Amino acid sequence: MKKFLLGSMMAMLVAASIGCSSEEQASSEAAEESGNENGETITFGVTPWTSTVPPTQIVSLILQDMGYEVQETNADVGSVFMGLSRGDLDVFMDAWFPMHHVHMERYGDTLVDTAVSYPEAETGWVVPNYMEDINTVEDIIGNEHLFNNEMFGIEEGTSAQGEINEMIEELGLDITQINSSEGGMLAQAQRLMQQEEPVIFFGWRPHTMFNKFDIKVLSNDAGFFETSSVHVITNHELQDRAPDAFEFLSNWNISIDDVEELIVKIEEEGQDPEEVAREWIDNNQDKVNEMIGN
Known part of the structure; x- marks a missing residue:
């Protein structure tokens, strides 16, 4: 009887082990099929400005190609910076400096000024x-x-x-x-x-x-509205949580002329933002490879 019980228990353990292994394999395969090989989701803050859309779309697609899931949260700029500071958001592609220094100073060490997307934005x-x-x-x-x-x-x-x-x-x-x-x-x-x-x-x-x-x-002699540079801001935890994504973001840059051209295609010509972003990636593959470190 003891031998029978011991044999039954061993069989159950083996079956459970096989079942767990199958579930893990299925989960892994599902992740690969979904493109989320890294098992991480990166969330973008998106302000209601036309300048935010093209860089966000391009970077989102590149991160998906790298194996990440991406999500977007629409909010005003103050809420985006607050979300970054709390860890609810990971990336903001459209921070304008010096205008947004006030938010960087407010949230201090919870934010990282990660890259200059493009300089000299009037x-x-x-x-x-x-x-x-x-x-x-x-x-x-x-x-x-x-x-x-x-x-x-x-x-x-x-x-x-x-x-x-x-x-x-x-x-x-x-x-x-x-x-x-x-x-x-x-x-x-x-x-x-x-x-x-x-x-x-x-x-x-x-x-x-x-x-x-x-x-x-209009120019002004009082020093208001200096020429801006547009930066990528990330939550301070992203570098440890997704180091290859952070490395790519730290290398990110695009010309202001390219951004305006993309805005025209999306806003004036009514083209699909994702298709416009994919076209830019295809036309700038060498630049993309350099930014992701290939």
């Missing part, structure tokens, strides 16, 4: 070129009534909103900032430009507005 107040006498922000002083004492900005809570209000106060401008989404801001600006009316709004490169409208960025 940012500031924009007016149409038919306003020949308005070339600096200082030219607006005393002429605020021409603009109905308004300028149009992007959504509330952004660093741009704060810097605009600081500039208005420092220069003593009788101007009120009207905040809305990027699309809402541009719709209002376009409506006024179609009538060749005076209008001020917030602009930046890369963006299709510079392809679509005849506009100029």
Whole structure:
């Protein structure tokens, strides 16, 4: 009887071992089939700006090719930085410096300034070129009534909103900032430009507005809206959790001209963002291989 029980137990152990092995193999095969060979998911924060989409799409596809799962979370920029600091998000592809230094200072060691995506991105107040006498922000002083004492900005809570209000106060401008989404801001600006009316709004490169409208960025003597560089920011734990992904991200870069061209294809021509990103990867495979360390 003891021999029978011992034999039965051994058979059950062998069967259980085989079952576990089969389940592990099936799980491994499923992971490989899904492309998640690393067993890691990398989550991107995505702001509602057209400049965020192309780099995020390209990098997401490359990471998937490397064997990672990727997810995207849409949020305003303040929430993206908070999510990075908490570890809810891993990557943000569209941090603008020096504008976003305030977020880096706030969250300190929880964030890593990982790479410069592209430098020399122009940012500031924009007016149409038919306003020949308005070339600096200082030219607006005393002429605020021409603009109905308004300028149009992007959504509330952004660093741009704060810097605009600081500039208005420092220069003593009788101007009120009207905040809305990027699309809402541009719709209002376009409506006024179609009538060749005076209008001020917030602009930046890369963006299709510079392809679509005849506009100029106003300079200012007060030092607001310096030329920006666009950076990749990661959560500080990513380097240890996914070192090869972090290495790729630390090598990431793209030209501002490429980004604007991709935005035009997506926003103006209505092409699928993933297909546009895949086309860029195929046309820049040597660059991609260099960035991932091949």
